[in-house]
Amino acid sequence: MLANFRPAVVLLLLFTALTGLAYPLGITAVAAITLADKASGSMIRNGDRVIGSRLIGQQFQSDRYFWPRPSATAEVAYNAGASSGTNLGPTSAKLRDMVAAAVRHIGEAGIDGPIPADAVTASGSGLDPDISPAFAQRQIARVAKARGLDPDQVASLVDDQTALPWLGLFGEPRVNVLALNIALDSLEPQG
Known part of the structure; x- marks a missing residue:
């Protein structure tokens, strides 16, 4: 059972990091650089x-x-x-x-x-x-x-x-x- 549980937890953490942290921070950085006035x-x-x-x-x-x-x-x-x-x-x-x-x-x-x-x-x-x-x-x-x-x-x-x-x-x-x-x-x- 642990063998099935571990991939699910790893994927949850990976996608949380990607979609919850990396993507919003990346979009915020791009907006701050390309559209500084509007982003602020x-x-x-x-x-x-x-x-x-x-x-x-x-x-x-x-x-x-x-x-x-x-x-x-x-x-x-x-x-x-x-x-x-x-x-x-x-x-x-x-x-x-x-x-x-x-x-x-x-x-x-x-x-x-x-x-x-x-x-x-x-x-x-x-x-x-x-x-x-x-x-x-x-x-x-x-x-x-x-x-x-x-x-x-x-x-x-x-x-x-x-x-x-x-x-x-x-x-x-x-x-x-x-x-x-x-x-x-x-x-x-x-x-």
Whole structure:
């Protein structure tokens, strides 16, 4: 019986070492060498200070900044430790109430015109760092007014920060809210 048991234990230890240690360490090393920025979280820095990640949304509530799409993560918005969608279906009263509250909030902020879906619904992870160009454009007047900027200047910034689909085919146009707000902070009011 021991003769049958020993090969099983050896194989278990061998494959545990290969798939549980060597492979993850090897992939981590390759990623750190070839994709250093992405492997370390795509951090955005201001000097030596990390101010966020290109991959995880952040909460902005001031009229001076562009707002992200709603977050569905736990009690704290954009909590990366609690990434999840709402799992609410289209007939859910709770989802309907959440969307209605978001629409009300947008209306109270003076954002007019058709409301893009990403303005009132969370992404699948609840952490999406991007908004649609349509949602960014709806916020231009509010942000320009709060900062004393020319709306055309802010609109130009939104255009500059809009990422197009990869190869013109894959994905949707999008605007990274944190990158847009950092660029916005560098603008000076025009007299």
